Amino acid sequence: MRRYGILFWLALLGWTLPARAQTSAATSSATAATAAAPPAPTPAPAAAAPAVTQPADVERAKESFRIGAAAYAAGEYLAAIAALDSAYAAAPMPAIAFSLAQAERRQYFIDQRPEHLSRSVALFRRYLEQTPSGGRRADALEALAQLEPLLQRAPAAAPAAPVAPRTAPSTRLLVIAEAPGARVFIDGAEVSGTPIREVSPGEHRVVVRAPGFRDAERKVVAVSGELIPVSMALAPLPGVLEVQAPDNAEIYVDGAFASLGGPGVALTLASGSHRLSVAQNGHRVANHAVSVEPGSRQTLRVELEPTAQRTTSHVLLISGAAAVGAGIFLGVLAVQSEDAAQGFLEEQQARNVSSAELVRYQADVARRDRYRLMAGVSLTAGLGLLVTGLFMHELDQPRADELNRGGVQLEADVGPGYGIASLRGAF
Numbered sequence: 001m002r003r004y005g006i007l008f009w010l011a012l013l014g015w016t017l018p019a020r021a022q023t024s025a026a027t028s029s030a031t032a033a034t035a036a037a038p039p040a041p042t043p044a045p046a047a048a049a050p051a052v053t054q055p056a057d058v059e060r061a062k063e064s065f066r067i068g069a070a071a072y073a074a075g076e077y078l079a080a081i082a083a084l085d086s087a088y089a090a091a092p093m094p095a096i097a098f099s100l101a102q103a104e105r106r107q108y109f110i111d112q113r114p115e116h117l118s119r120s121v122a123l124f125r126r127y128l129e130q131t132p133s134g135g136r137r138a139d140a141l142e143a144l145a146q147l148e149p150l151l152q153r154a155p156a157a158a159p160a161a162p163v164a165p166r167t168a169p170s171t172r173l174l175v176i177a178e179a180p181g182a183r184v185f186i187d188g189a190e191v192s193g194t195p196i197r198e199v200s201p202g203e204h205r206v207v208v209r210a211p212g213f214r215d216a217e218r219k220v221v222a223v224s225g226e227l228i229p230v231s232m233a234l235a236p237l238p239g240v241l242e243v244q245a246p247d248n249a250e251i252y253v254d255g256a257f258a259s260l261g262g263p264g265v266a267l268t269l270a271s272g273s274h275r276l277s278v279a280q281n282g283h284r285v286a287n288h289a290v291s292v293e294p295g296s297r298q299t300l301r302v303e304l305e306p307t308a309q310r311t312t313s314h315v316l317l318i319s320g321a322a323a324v325g326a327g328i329f330l331g332v333l334a335v336q337s338e339d340a341a342q343g344f345l346e347e348q349q350a351r352n353v354s355s356a357e358l359v360r361y362q363a364d365v366a367r368r369d370r371y372r373l374m375a376g377v378s379l380t381a382g383l384g385l386l387v388t389g390l391f392m393h394e395l396d397q398p399r400a401d402e403l404n405r406g407g408v409q410l411e412a413d414v415g416p417g418y419g420i421a422s423l424r425g426a427f
Contacts, residue, residue, distance in 0.1 A: 061091035067229045068099070070176045077107040079174065079227045094130040097123050098140065105143060114154050121147050171222050172198045177232040179210035184232075208232045212271070212294030236271040236294035243267060244301040249280040252403045261302075271296075278302045279398035282310035287402075309396045316389030323382030327375045334371030340364040 068083030080103040088096045101123035108116035124140045124147070131137055175184050175191070184191040185207040191197045201224040208216045213234035222228050242264055243251055249261030254275050259265050261278065271294040278286045283304035290300065344361035347353055 057090040061087040061096075063231070064090065065096065066176065066231070067174070068103070071174060071227075071229075072099070072103055072106075074174070076174065076227075077103045077110065079229075081107060082227070083229070094127050094135070097130070098127045098136055101127065101140075101143070105147065108147075117147060117151055117154060121151050170198050171201050171224050171226065171228075173204070173206070173220065173222060173228050173230055175206055175208070175230045175232060177208040177210070177216070177234060179208070179213050179234045182208055182210040182213075182234070184208050206230055206232065208234060210234055212237055212296065238268045238270055239292035239294065239296040239298070241267045241269055241276070241290060241292060242297070242299045243276070243278070244299065245278045246280060246283075246302075246304055249278050249283075249302075249304065252277040252279065255403055276300070277403045278304065279403060280304055281398070282306055282313075282393070282396045283398075285398045285402040307396055309392055313389045313392035313396065316385045316392065320382045320385030320387075320389055323378050323385060325382075327377075327379030327382055330371045330375035330378055334368050334375055337364045337368035337371060341368060 064083045064086035068080045068087060071077070071079035071083060081100065084096060084100040084103055088100055101120045104116045104120035104123065107113075108120060121144065124144050127135075127140050128137060128144075131140075173186065175186075175197075177184060184197075186197055186199065187204055199222050201222050204220050204222055206218050206220050213236050216232045216234045218230065218232060220228060220230050243259075243261070243266075244264055245251060245261030247261055250257060251259045251261060251265060251267070253267065253269065255277075258267055261280070269290075269292045271292050274290045274292060276288045276290050278288075283306055286302050286304055288300060288302070292298075341361055341364040344353070344357060344364070347357070
């Protein structure tokens with residue numbers, strides 16, 4: 001149903017497409033229809049269209065417009081007129097008037113009934129009055145150039161020459177099911193070829209199946225000689241996204257925590273666009289825009305890059321460990337020099353020492369002092385580097401705002417006479 005809902009919003013915005021797009025939108029709808037609906041009365045030619053303010057009116061207009069667009073594309077112009085009349089009554093917008101005028105024009109060339117001709121001209125004129133520029137003025141002017149001479153030559157409307165009664169209308173179903181590859185079954189038989197299915201009056205079972213969607217089933221009571229529009233909403237199946245991420249990494253979907261990482265984490269996601277983020281301490285957050293098709297299965301491999309802070313912390317930790325090791329080594333050398341100096345003093349108490357031994361003692365004392373100083377500096381620096389590196393390592397965590405950066409996507413759709421673009425995304 002998304003297509004015709006989008007088309008309706010375009011009608012409210014007053015934006016239209018070239019005439020060649022008028023028959024392009026019903027290929028994804030399986031349709032059937034019943035008998036012709038009577039034409040609605042001609043509207044007043046110049047009244048300004050009131051604004052639509054009630055949500056109920058908008059919803060009713062959307063549903064009627066969707067049915068009318070499907071009937072128009074299927075060539076059921078009388079059914080389209082009835083549905084578009086209802087939409088125009090709820091939301092009297094210029095673009096809906098144009099579509100209604102088109103349906104009246106097409107029906108006139110089928111049955112030559114003058115009321116369709118006069119109403120089509122009136123609606124095209126109203127559209128031009130309410131659309132002073134842009135839109136589909138050129139198409140409306142071209143249609144009036146064709147229809148107004150026919151209206152001038154048409155006999156004055158009078159009941160003296162009644163139109164021959166139409167043959168009894170048959171009972172048909174118009175099934176609207178917007179899903180790619182939709183297959184429609186009525187009473188177990190698939191509707192194929194022509195989108196029109198004639199049925200007998202009474203209850204019928206309508207089933208619609210489409211790949212990636214749950215089957216939709218509905219019982220419909222067909223009334224003899226009447227159009228029975230059947231709107232079937234198919235719920236899309238969720239898709240499966242298998243994420244291959246490092247162990248202990250955290251996986252977020254649309255800003256919400258979903259799972260811990262691993263060699264193969266299967267996430268069940270609703271169809272549509274999602275923002276997937278993988279975060280791990282000491283690594284840059286990996287953000288991916290993922291489009292999930294209904295019922296699809298896909299795999300995403302995520303590799304994380306270390307942050308500059310984590311690299312720096314590793315350098316500091318290694319440097320600190322090396323400095324502590326050097327301090328320990330220098331401390332050992334200082335102890336050795338201390339032992340040598342102490343040995344000289346013990347020898348001096350036991351005997352007379354030579355001048356050479358005295359020089360060596362003085363050298364040992366100097367080395368001891370030097371080694372002690374260097375060991376102290378090295379150990380102090382090493383401990384400082386270790387503490388700094390440890391703090392940087394532990395504090396290197398992903399920021400919360402990096403997990404909520406949404407993406408904005410533009411979706412566009414077109415249909416018979418209308419089109420619209422919609423914007424959606426997470427912010």
